[in-house]
Amino acid sequence: MKNLFSTGNHFKSLLIIAIIMLTASQSNGQIKPSNNGYAPVNGIKVYYEVYGEGKPIVLLHGAFMTIGTNWGQLIPELSKTRKVIAIEMQGHGQTPFSERKFDHEILAKDVEGVMDYLKIDSADVLGYSFGGAVAYKFAIQYPKRLKKLVIISATYKSTGWMPQINNAFKSMKPELFANSPMQIAYDAVAPDKTKWTKFLAQMIALAGKPFDFGDANISKISAPVLIIAGDNDGLDKIEFVKTYQLLGGAVCADFGTMPKSQLAIIPSQGHVSLMMQAKPILGYLDSFLK
Incomplete structure (x- = not known):
């Protein structure tokens, strides 16, 4: 069978399927933010929305996405017990495009800047895909600002993706999105x-540029981490388990102590369809964050 990522047309089809699925999700239980606006950070203005009250959790969306398309199903539930701060990163959604430096490090710095602007000393951070990579970088750069970390279908290094995914990144062209x-x-x-x-x-x-935040840096993350993946979401599962080991997991807890970090693999899910699984994701989040 021809691979989904083998041609530009197939890649464009994947993009269309992704956005249709995720856009459909934003209408389910949609609510209005209690506060929204722009935070002036690092030379740009970053758009944010705030929902609910309670302990803060920061949401970082995937590539090309917005708050609504990524988090439409999760925000209504999370905001019942938490103060949800959803951010749209540089060039995404309502945050203006900028010629400013653009990489995971500066985007993580923007997250810190938004937290400063909203007077949030520390928070839980949840990132999906591209946003998950930024969340890893935030955990490394600002450990004192992090309570707990949740990573959904993301990696901290290029080799954490299967070869088909990295090949797709290399073949991306603007006309595929027209x-x-x-x-x-x-x-x-x-x-x-x-x-x-x-x-x-x-x-x-940025997608075509190899990156690696370092195994040693991941192993130094002191906050509890929940990593969630689909069993067929494009992540190299060998590297995925190695990541969990770096975070203190993959041990025999019957002979010792249960690790503070957790791993969840949701069956029969790809990278896009995984975010449609609101019920199991919310279940894992509820247990882990409490």
């Missing part, structure tokens, strides 16, 4: 629609 539902979603909320092509170029350049 008139796609992703562009439609961008046009609906972006402050300047004319920046679409520049935004794509910026994202594609």
Whole structure:
């Protein structure tokens, strides 16, 4: 069978399926934020939304996504007991495009800046996909600002993805996104629609650049970590288990102590469909965060 990522047309089909599925999810139980606006951080203005009351949790979306398309199903439930701070990263959603440096390190610094702006000393942080990589970087750079970390279908190094995924990143071109539902979603909320092509170029350049935050740095994360993946989500599961080992997991707890970090693999799920599994994800989050 021909691989889904073997041609540009197949890759574009995946993008369309992804955004349709995730856009559909944002209408389920949608609520309005209690506070929203722009935080002036590191030379740009980062858009944020706040929901609910309680202990703070920061949400970091996936690539090309918005708060609504990524977190539409989770925010209504999380905000019943938590103060949810959802951020749209540089160039995404309502955060304007910028020619400023664009990498995981500066994006993690933006997260810290938004927390400073909202006067939040420390918080739990949840990141999906691209946002998960930024969340790993945040944990490394700002350990004192982190309570607990949740990573959904993400890795801290390029080799954490299967070869098909890395090949897809290398083959991405702006024309694959032309008139796609992703562009439609961008046009609906972006402050300047004319920046679409520049935004794509910026994202594609970062996606094609190998990265590795270092095994040693991951092993130094002192906060409890919950990592969630789909069994067929494109992550290299050998590397995935190694990550869990670096975080103190994959031990025989019957002969010792249960590790503070947790691992959950949801069956029969890919990278996109995983985020549609709101009920099991919320179940894992509820148990872990409490």
